[in-house]
Amino acid sequence: MTSQTTAGVLLGVNIDHVATIRRARGTRYPEPIQAALVAEQAGADSITLHLREDRRHIQERDVELLCGILQTRMNLEMAATREMGDIACRLKPADCCLVPERREELTTEGGLDVHGNRPHLRDFCARLAASGIRVSLFIDADPEQIEAAHAVGAPVIEIHTGHYADAETAAARADELARIRRAVNLGLSLGLHVNAGHGLDYHNVKAIAAIPGVRELNIGHAIVARAIFSGLDRAVRDMKGVIDAAVAAGP
Ligand SMILES: CC(=O)[C@@H](O)[C@H](O)COP(=O)(O)O
Numbered sequence: 001m002t003s004q005t006t007a008g009v010l011l012g013v014n015i016d017h018v019a020t021i022r023r024a025r026g027t028r029y030p031e032p033i034q035a036a037l038v039a040e041q042a043g044a045d046s047i048t049l050h051l052r053e054d055r056r057h058i059q060e061r062d063v064e065l066l067c068g069i070l071q072t073r074m075n076l077e078m079a080a081t082r083e084m085g086d087i088a089c090r091l092k093p094a095d096c097c098l099v100p101e102r103r104e105e106l107t108t109e110g111g112l113d114v115h116g117n118r119p120h121l122r123d124f125c126a127r128l129a130a131s132g133i134r135v136s137l138f139i140d141a142d143p144e145q146i147e148a149a150h151a152v153g154a155p156v157i158e159i160h161t162g163h164y165a166d167a168e169t170a171a172a173r174a175d176e177l178a179r180i181r182r183a184v185n186l187g188l189s190l191g192l193h194v195n196a197g198h199g200l201d202y203h204n205v206k207a208i209a210a211i212p213g214v215r216e217l218n219i220g221h222a223i224v225a226r227a228i229f230s231g232l233d234r235a236v237r238d239m240k241g242v243i244d245a246a247v248a249a250g251p
């Protein structure tokens with residue numbers, strides 16, 4: 001039985017940093033396609049990959065090949081640009097998550113400014129939806145951004161958990177968790193599917209997974225890091241187990 005058929009929080013495995021290792025030497029290995037298939041076999045409910053404008057890790061070839069291979073679901077992360085819109089409408093992944101990008105950033109630093117870009121994002125979401133793609137907006141736990149996401153027609157939001165993950169004190173972490181809880185409740189009240197991700201690991205994921213109504217968690221860096229020592233199959237199964245246990249334990 002796949003996790004798609006069981007209640008609980010789904011796991012989207014982000015394979016970006018398998019491609020980061022490949023890029024480090026310009027070799028053919030490790031192969032992100034193999035990573036995606038191993039992750040699916042280990043219980044991933046979807047595969048997330050971020051095709052960045054600077055192609056620092058995932059390449060267009062990875063997206064094209066996986067579109068015809070994945071047995072679960074592709075969640076293609078990308079900036080809301082003409083180039084990426086053309087690629088998405090050509091390849092038609094099940095999901096597209098629109099994320100902000102800056103070349104100089106080490107990793108995603110914040111959520112998309114939906115409120116400040118409503119006309120552009122309304123048109124962009126409509127274009128992707130017309131191609132049969134379910135659009136998700138990667139946003140901070142900010143009521144204004146959540147309401148804007150609903151207003152521009154996105155059916156899904158992914159709450160950015162990076163500030164929670166990076167919190168340096170228990171008090172700060174508790175504050176961020178409370179913000180995320182409120183954000184999830186607001187998103188649900190607007191009829192949105194609410195996902196979450198960024199910076200989640202085998203410890204901090206528990207409190208997020210336990211928030212009632214969270215649908216899917218997208219996790220990559222921590223899984224790939226554990227895979228170095230335990231193998232990717234084990235790393236994915238471990239994360240599924242931690243999430244399922246947190247859901248069973250309740251909020
Ligand atoms: C949007 C997000 O939080 C990540 O999924 C994103 O992929 C981070 O970018 P890098 O993978 O390049 O760090």
Ligand SMILES: NCC(=O)COP(=O)(O)O
Pocket residue numbers: 014048158196197198199200218219220221222
């Ligand atoms: N959108 C978050 C994601 O796909 C993975 O982020 P991370 O776990 O690599 O930080």
